[in-house]
Amino acid sequence: MEQARKPTARKPSAGKVTASKATARKATASTASEHPRPPVSVATGQGPAGTATVPLDLGSGPLLLPRPSFSPGATLETALQLRCSVRDFSPEPLPLKLVSALLWAGCGINRHASGHRTAPSAHNWQEINVFAVLPEGTYRYEPAGHQLALVDAQDLRALTGQQDFVARAPLNLVCVADFARMLDCPADERSFFAGADAAFVAQNILLACASEGMAAVVRALIDRRRLAAALRLQPSERIALALSIGWPGPSA
């Protein structure tokens, strides 16, 4: 087994998988049959540097996300080798295609007949919702349509945590548990199960980030009251975890 390495930055202009990674990624990781992976490379999955992640002419309707796809040849072993917390991010925006892949990895539907998701949840409550907080605005991920619904067209990134880097990360994801979906769970056990379910979502995302050479860290240090107000959460919705994600910065 090779030693764990820090992820290497993959810029859009130089987005090819390195030779060593290509060797490590001989096998093709499995993806749900409902989302057969097109043979796209990371390079073709990225937009030109400097473009926004989300088109600014979003309008009032939901934004349909592109079909999730991952680097050809990425393996679970490589992702596990590369996974580490990184808190230094390039300001470069992420392509929507990659945001799509990360959201699907976190809590997308991988069995359409049953509506079950990539991450398990106790009693299949599916109580974890993910908010994507981008410079262009904040969006709620809707797994059923694999789409984003606009919550607020402002840059709320700084509110997603209490550490400086969160305002600079091009993407922050916030995992929110809706206790209203857990009514058959004893009230004093809801936090326990919701925390576990949020952690599965977060780890799926972290491994997807690692396999794509991205920098990421999961976070619990959050001013939950302030962020809940900004996300316009219902009283039954509780913030569990957040993740900061981007391309690695110079000191990563």
Ligand SMILES: Cc1cc2nc3c(=O)[nH]c(=O)nc-3n(C[C@H](O)[C@H](O)[C@H](O)COP(=O)(O)O)c2cc1C
């Ligand atoms: C539940 C949980 C909460 C965390 N909260 C934060 C946080 O608020 N801020 C932060 O910078 N890192 C946070 N981390 C990341 C840990 O500090 C990190 O995982 C740990 O130092 C081990 O390093 P590694 O992830 O590189 O293995 C959190 C990790 C977990 C699992």
